Amino acid sequence: MKHRIALLADVHGNVSALKAVVEDSLKEGVTDYWFLGDLIMPGPGANDLFEILETIKVGMYVKGNWEDCFLDVLNKRVDFDNATDIYVSRLVQYQCENLNEIYINLIKNLPLHATKQVNDLSISISHNLQNKNYGGDLWPTNNQENFDQLFEHDYDIAIYAHTHHQLLRYSSNDQLIINPGTIGQPFYKWDKLCSDLRAQYAILEIDERGIAEVRFKKISYDVENEIKNAISNKLPYFELYREVLDTGKTHTHDLDLLQKLNDRYNYKEEIINFFEKNFWENKL
Template sequence: VNGLSINLSHNLNTLNSGPALLADAATSHFDELFADPTTDIAIYGHVHHQMLRYSSQDQLVINPGSVGQPFFKQGRLNADRRAQYAILQIDDTGLAEVSFRKVAYDLNQELKLAKESALPYLNLYQEILFDGVAHTHDDELLDKINQQYGYVERLKQLANQ
């Protein structure tokens, strides 16, 4: 965009999960977002945490946050459940501005829509929606819920259709 090279990714190319790109991670992890050394800006998601920092080569690293599941380790910041995003303004000279935004939305209405849609894992969704508590890697709990609601069997049935 106007001479700037931007890399978009969910996480590191070699990872599908894990905390490698949390705010307190080593700069070397963020350097991995720049496989091409000519890239100027890396934008990633995964950790659902609005952030701006730099690589060891002074390339810009941005996480726009999460529209539906923002995350902060700090409790008072995590209590803010507004949708998050970022806007990059790029003009003829280069990157003019990075603006982090938050927008309130009706969490109760969102939960109502989830219930009406028979969203799987509804109780877990409600907990992350209102409290910011995620159980993504709690295998024991997820196994219990999968068995209780037959989610694995339902998935197998869908895969065979």
């Protein structure tokens, strides 16, 4: 039987980009959808993102590091004196104000790693390494031994995401590695490539003979609409979101800039009030 699998990853709250990719995938005659993590934050998408995944019947969803950031805040693992922690916490507050409880529970129960058998092929699916969904181990230019870590078991194919870079390469034993890139937050370190920040995904086609096609796609979407969406939803750190959509540049670890924004908008006070009230009332 022929399977055309859409590999989706790293939406990061960008509903407009996800919608455009799903529309394209429907024209492509995709039969299966797998999602590799980092669905929410820092963009405005909340329930709408999960509802889209429901309409396309996503058959696999593994947990990204941003889903873990979300859970860390719910578990009160927050340093209120760290500007990045305030940034992430304020984005989590936005999600808590918007997300249905069923989706919060869904995030709590996501696996780090999954395997699929498609025809004769065994496939590993993880956000980054199978036991570690964060860090730079699988950056595209890293050494071969880092990538070989994906094959401690005898998978034929390993699929990962997280680096926001589309990639196809092989293990030392010639097993296939695929990264579909990012739907919502593309970036390049090479400036000239940053002029094209279309949404990325990949299609993996497997037929009776084996791997029939690996196709990397880039899909235009309505960036202006996404910015309007962020404004009308009163997205915190809106100016950072607009910048990442326009240029690909993020400031997640820029403590000075985040501190300025935290002070300007009183975000620290806001999250302390929000989380104290909700923890006390047992709502989180």
